[in-house]
Amino acid sequence: MHKFIHVMLLLCFMSLSHALAQRKSENKKAQQYYENSLKNLQTHRYEAAIDFLNKSIAEDPTFATAYQQLGDIYRSQRLFDQAIPNYREVLRLDADLTPLTDFGLGEALLHTGQYSDAIPYFERYLNTNISEKSKNLVNKYLADCRFALDNTQASPIKLIKLPPSINTQYDEYFPQLTADQHTIIFTRKENNQENFYESHLSNEKDWSEAQKLIGQVNSDNFNEGAHCISPDGKYLFFTGCNRPSGYGSCDIYISKKENGKWSIPTNLGAPINTRGWEAQPAISADGKTLYFVSNRAGGFGGNDIWKSELGEDGKWKVPINLGKNINTPYDESSPYIHADNKTLYFSSNGWPGYGGQDLFMSKTDTTGQWAIPTNLGKPINNHHNQTAVHVNMNGSIGFFSTQDSASRQLDIYEFELSKDIKPAPVAYIAGTVLDAENKQPVVARVSVTDTDNQKVVFEDRSDFQDGMFIATLPIGRNYAVHVQAEGYLFDSRQYDLTDTQLANEKFTTEILLAHIKTGNTIQLNNIYFDTNKSDILPASKSDLSLLLDFLKTNPTVIIEVGGHTDNTGTKELNKTLSEKRAQSVTHYLLQNGIERFRITSKGYGDQLPVADNESEEGKQLNRRTEIKIIDQKKK
Incomplete structure (x- = not known):
């Protein structure tokens, strides 16, 4: 270039x-x-x-x-x-x-x-x-x-220049923050060489002296930059130029953090990379969509923002241009898709601004169409170039790089977002999946399903080294969170985020997966019934489908479906209701091909509470459906 x-x-x-x-x-x-x-x-x-x-x-x-x-x-x-x-x-x-x-x-x-x-x-x-x-x-x-x-009036946003532990006499740009907000990774250009650096936050206010990333992601002979990091901080997508493994002048690569070190980068290959120029990747929080910049044919002119979806086969699909509501005949760059999966921040010199490259925001509507971009305004934008912006998981703090008027060098600044440029509120789960017996990490599939429309909004695997995962949850919906691993009983949890006051919440959880063994149980937390009724509601489909798949995958397993209630009402009514609800789940499994001898059902009423019945939260925990492994032999 x-x-x-x-x-x-x-x-x-x-x-x-x-x-x-x-x-x-x-x-x-x-x-x-x-x-x-x-x-x-x-x-x-x-x-x-x-x-x-x-x-x-x-x-x-x-x-x-x-x-x-x-x-x-x-x-x-x-x-x-x-x-x-x-x-x-x-x-x-x-x-x-x-x-x-x-x-x-x-x-x-x-x-x-x-x-x-x-x-x-x-x-x-x-x-x-x-x-x-x-x-x-x-x-x-x-x-x-x-x-x-x-648009001369500047908003009351205060720009705070990050300390000398990050900003130096060299150019620093493309800041990216991990979901826990305690690590920032950025590009530093030193003596015409670009490398990745990281700094860690301590005491919620002090950034440590930035150091080069440990491992093999940085090189001595090539430039690395324009990157994004997965929410869990384990995967780094970045731009590498003129490398022997390259398809064109600049390509997109990926590196994984293993044992504290970044692995040898891998070229993402076709159809992401071409003989042209591909750079500045941005991965969605669910890991299913990759946004990037390219000058490939089929665009609107200059550099455009494209996206590619991850297919069921684990391969990236043919990229799609984001269209005329994002791209112009000039240059769009530095996309960043927020964890809400519908707010895009990017840089452009094509949309009206203050001169040079400005930072913009666009959101998708209910049909998935991008709105005409909003200029982030002063004091974020000015007549200098603003190259990239990153917004933290809860949408409160942004980081961006801009030129200093006197030195002309790029430095990284922090600012609080005003309401009009904030993304949609999200919460997230920081989870750890462990073996229930030995507490060792388990590689498990983690999925989050919107129980209203049964759409899977997040899917990933826990890390093999520490069992950790981070799942984002847009506010305003009810979610079923499922964790599954071969040889284990699955885990089912409910996160009701219909209350908007839960915005920006962090849910920390430890998930202990039990082996498929006689006597072990699964608690289904997303089986729903109307009050005092036993008809299964549609929102229960995700848990029922998961249970059905489990039984089909493990054909020797014989189970008991147990119904449980809180202590509201008489013991006789509670026992009858729990029996009917357990029978409804059994009926669903029988209708979907599970043999009769593999299922028994029993209603326990309020006899076996797992929490006290003094609070609504406790009662909710007691209203549950449990699956117990009673045998593993065909009869």
């Missing part, structure tokens, strides 16, 4: 020089210095070119062409403050030298936040004989100026 920019700038300089060939200086020394500057431009020696142009101007202060060339070089290096006086000098000395003076001055003023001053120059340039592509760019710049002038 940098080589491409240098080539384009060189062509621009050479084209301009050719057009101005007749505007030579009468001072031979000044003209010679000018021609020497052109020779240095051909080999990208910009500092030398600037030096010769300054010498040329010193010899001939009326040499407008030298001022124009000097302004163009400064502008190409984003030294807009230095470009402006040179363009103004061109207009003073020779206003008809080239229409590009108006464009260059307008762009430099835009990128220094002088929006009202920039507009007349853009409008004048628009009225010259320019291409359709140039007209589109100027109109985009005019839209930026007008947007900025209409």
